[in-house]
Amino acid sequence: MLTEHAFGEFYQRHARAVWTYVYRSTNNAADADDIVQEAFLRLFQTDLLPSDEEGLRRYVFRIAGNLMTDRWRKRTREERHGAALSEQSSVSPRDLDVARTFAELKPRDRALLWLAYVEGGSHADIAESLRLGRDSVKVMLSRARLRLRDLLKARGLIEGKLE
Amino acid sequence: MTQHEDLTAAEEQGLSAFMQRLQASTLDRAPRMPNADVLVLKAQLIRKWEAQRRIRRPIELMEPFEIFATAAAAVLLLFWSVPSAFDWVERLMF
Numbered sequence: 001m002l003t004e005h006a007f008g009e010f011y012q013r014h015a016r017a018v019w020t021y022v023y024r025s026t027n028n029a030a031d032a033d034d035i036v037q038e039a040f041l042r043l044f045q046t047d048l049l050p051s052d053e054e055g056l057r058r059y060v061f062r063i064a065g066n067l068m069t070d071r072w073r074k075r076t077r078e079e080r081h082g083a084a085l086s087e088q089s090s091v092s093p094r095d096l097d098v099a100r101t102f103a104e105l106k107p108r109d110r111a112l113l114w115l116a117y118v119e120g121g122s123h124a125d126i127a128e129s130l131r132l133g134r135d136s137v138k139v140m141l142s143r144a145r146l147r148l149r150d151l152l153k154a155r156g157l158i159e160g161k162l163e
Numbered sequence: 164m165t166q167h168e169d170l171t172a173a174e175e176q177g178l179s180a181f182m183q184r185l186q187a188s189t190l191d192r193a194p195r196m197p198n199a200d201v202l203v204l205k206a207q208l209i210r211k212w213e214a215q216r217r218i219r220r221p222i223e224l225m226e227p228f229e230i231f232a233t234a235a236a237a238v239l240l241l242f243w244s245v246p247s248a249f250d251w252v253e254r255l256m257f
Contacts, residue, residue: 007199007202008199008200008203009199011199011202012199015194015196016194019196020186020190023190023192023194029192029195032194033195036196037196037197041202041205041206044202044203044206045206045210091189091190092189095188096191098181098184098185098188099185099188099191101181102181102185113182114182117178117183118182145169145178148178148181149170149174149177149178152177152178152181157177157181158174158177158178158181
């Protein structure tokens with residue numbers, strides 16, 4: 001179990017990264033607030049935890065992933081895709097465009113791609129994080145990549161045009 | 164990430180670049196989460212409630228049995244004591 005001090009420091013260092021992952025996957029800021037808070041609460045209450053920072057980080061991502069999976073199972077398709085990205089002057093049109101393109105994918109595809117590309121998770125890590133079988137992760141990730149590629153191609157954002 | 168056979172190298176590069184840009188992009192809404200101290204306090208409260216619930220659980224589980232035992236004891240007591248009570252009343256009256 002983490003001490004209060006260790007928990008506080010770990011939370012300061014990683015909460016934002018976990019929030020960004022959840023937000024980009026759910027496309028819903030309020031859900032991300034709830035899920036991340038719940039994930040860290042569960043982490044603090046767990047008795048047996050990995051001793052290293054990286055292990056803890058993976059663990060909290062896994063809790064957050066499981067919580068997202070629970071929500072996806074509860075919600076209807078309409079609700080899943082309901083939340084839209086808000087128009088805010090602080091976000092550049094280019095960033096908004098990138099976020100909107102990503103938001104067109106299904107929530108699970110977004111989570112898979114985020115874990116694979118941003119977090120650099122292995123198939124085993126992703127499988128644990130999203131409560132999927134390892135073989136399913138391979139197939140689903142492959143399909144998610146193809147869907148993202150098609151989306152980027154349709155918008156003319158692939159093959160060097162991003163740089 | 165390992166190279167995937169159904170994507171060309173350029174496509175793979177494009178996907179990686181897109182994900183990097185997504186990661187670096189400004190969020191349209193900042194996280195609204197409590198600071199660590201509040202979260203710790205919340206966790207401690209939950210832990211306390213859980214501990215209280217664990218302590219109360221056997222008592223709550225036994226409650227129906229207690230009610231049943233009390234009711235059974237009351238019936239038995241009534242069954243045994245009513246005839247002698249009638250005797251006592253009769254002796255008192257006559």
